[in-house]
Amino acid sequence: MNLEDIAKKAGVSRSTVSRVVNNDRYVSPRTREHVMTIIEQENYQPHPAARALVTQRHQIIGVAIPQTTNVFFGDNSYYPMLLQGIAQTTIERDYAMLLWLAQSHEERDDFSQRVIRNRQTDGLIITSVTEEDPLFAFLIEEKRLFVMVETPPRLADEVNYVTVDNVGATAFAVSHLVEMGRRRIATVTGQLNIRDGADRLEGYRLGLERAGLPIDPQLIIPGLFNWQSGYDGLKRLLPCQPDAIFAGGDTIAAGVIAAIHEAGLRVPDDIAVVGFDDLDVAVRTQPALTTVRHSVQKVGEVAAQVLIDLIEGRVQSPHHVLMPTELVVRRSTNALVETEEVYPILT
Amino acid sequence: MNLEDIAKKAGVSRSTVSRVVNNDRYVSPRTREHVMTIIEQENYQPHPAARALVTQRHQIIGVAIPQTTNVFFGDNSYYPMLLQGIAQTTIERDYAMLLWLAQSHEERDDFSQRVIRNRQTDGLIITSVTEEDPLFAFLIEEKRLFVMVETPPRLADEVNYVTVDNVGATAFAVSHLVEMGRRRIATVTGQLNIRDGADRLEGYRLGLERAGLPIDPQLIIPGLFNWQSGYDGLKRLLPCQPDAIFAGGDTIAAGVIAAIHEAGLRVPDDIAVVGFDDLDVAVRTQPALTTVRHSVQKVGEVAAQVLIDLIEGRVQSPHHVLMPTELVVRRSTNALVETEEVYPILT
DNA sequence: TTGTACGCGTTATCAC
């Protein structure tokens, strides 16, 4: 079934059917209705490839995740939530989503090439890009349309992105620890070559500075966004006797808490813990975790909206969005809290 | 840059360039090499829509996950692992992956329609389909090419699928509990309208039967594939004084273990626990979890291989694959085990 | 308001 067939059945020309399909104004209500009946009766669908060939639009957006396997499906619901958000928007806007998952670190160049060479998408959403990632460089070089879901490693004012104020939110979280009477505040970071990781470390420093506290390099443990880093990190910190830990992510925080318990110490009495992201795990630690909440799903939604708006020329490049965050205070920093107290973080 | 342009630069016809691009035999080595240089020099890529229009192939496979949001990104790395496996194969076979994520339960019909009506894929991989899922019915009705990654809810001998022997593996796990001296073996199941959930319950029954143990309905708690179900499930089981729990999934098992500890009991001394899947969480419970291991990632890989083989006519429908499983014995059932012992499960 | 005619970039089928 194609335009021609429908046209014949309806006794009109191909163009008229095409107009009906594309909601063109110049069709009389009668013919429109008539053609519509035939279309529905025959369950006709325009052929996407034929349409793409002439419009040069595919109604598909790509999502590229250049992280290695273990990060993607590690103990970590970040990517699924992001994808869910993107999916939401694509459905609303009648697009489809092409997903690119990197396999191993070694094939990074291969992966980038593959994503770039593919021409079946109208634009790209990318995340977790490290500074030296070839994908980023290629996209810039080829002048491709893309939106990042974190602050770009460079060219921040030329690139489209949607992110949260990692620096400000972390500083706010650190201030909270100070308010709770903590003075030896340590941190276990996520990957520092990912912007989110680096920015949170910067926020940690900013928070200490604002409180007039010194920055002790011994209290800064670089890690990855996973449980093990938190666990190992705390063990390394113990000799320095910290009274609070800011973890670069909630899964890190979960590892930290496990290690604190294993050392026979109590949370928050001996060491308070703050995380970032408010993942599922945050309400499941013992005690529940104080953390910075931001909706990863919402970030995904907005990123897809921005990308599609760019594709359809509704907005201009570069386009930047900063999503709001809030501090969710639970018992890992304040034993007196009922279940949780939520404070908006102004940036 | 299109075929025509390349042809002009190379001083040959469009057809010749096309032959070079598609590795046709009937091109002399000289011309092939010559054309190749131009192609690489111009960084030429055939336009996928134009190609799809004539070949009726898109080189894209679709993946549809009709589960609601919370299941997809819940405390559960099943889907990410599956996607990673599928991605691996699509990259190897030079395909791309279109991902469909359902939003809410209510829009299930909408979702199915959307997946079905889209014509940009050459075939579909679907998972977590409940018996009454409209997607399954639509796919059958429209005679679309698809592969399931679990046993189909019906028409099992007509539908392509890749799965593990849930029944046999679970029975084996239950036998292991019996060998360890357990007699009051309870279970907390996953969704019973998903085949994996139902089959594991059947395996539980089979395992008890083989051991000559009675089946006590009070010891069977239906749940979902999540932590909370395990936690709540155990609380309901406590009055029945079970000495072992088979959990329908590892995340359920993690919830079970947490609740056991909260009740002041010990694992495995008072209650032994077995899970299914060997997710990351399995080595992180206290004590580490005995579980049925099967590579979800591998299942994804194979499912994509089967689908692409079907698309390319390398194999015939219906095609069925049963993936191997093994029992990983850790301390949640046997306190004497060093770290783990692995036993293949023959089916 | 409707129809005609052309082009989008390929592959496939012929001649040569």
Next chain:
DNA sequence: GTGATAACGCGTACAA
């Protein structure tokens, strides 16, 4: 081996 040429199914100026 190579080169014309006809599809593939659609959108869209332009003519009517």
